Amino acid sequence: MNKPVSRLAANIPLIKRKLAPLSFADVPRQTYTEAVLGAYELKKIDLLRDAFIWRYERSAARCAAVRQSLGEPNPFRLRYREQFRELIAELVRARVGRGDVATRIAA
Known part of the structure; x- marks a missing residue:
């Protein structure tokens, strides 16, 4: 499975629970790469966890703003x-x- 499909598939549980989807679109490439490598190679998830939380908060805020602008x-x-x-x-x-x-x- 390639990266875009993996990221899309990772959003399925969030969307099923009516939560905002996650996007890593504006995460600095170096931060993302170091976080993923740290998790895979060093079994240290701290940086990946922090990047995920930071990005999810931004994704959720953006999604809420879009939903509000669209109205009912x-x-x-x-x-x-x-x-x-x-x-x-x-x-x-x-x-x-x-x-x-x-x-x-x-x-």
Whole structure:
């Protein structure tokens, strides 16, 4: 398994429990490398633990900010999302112009 897939798979338990996913995107490469090597080669997890905690706190804060900015899901859109998708696809395939879109949707 490669690194990106491993990192994605590591988020599955977090997501299943409705927790924020973890991203190491802005962890300094040297810090991450030293932490992983320390855990694998020296069996010392201190640096990896600290990097994980630091990064998870940042990931959780960012996820919370994104969720807050998105607001609550629109129940109408959730209920009819497949119909919206089909209607939009139909309008695009038919190359309906901006002026005619509202008329087609009402129909």
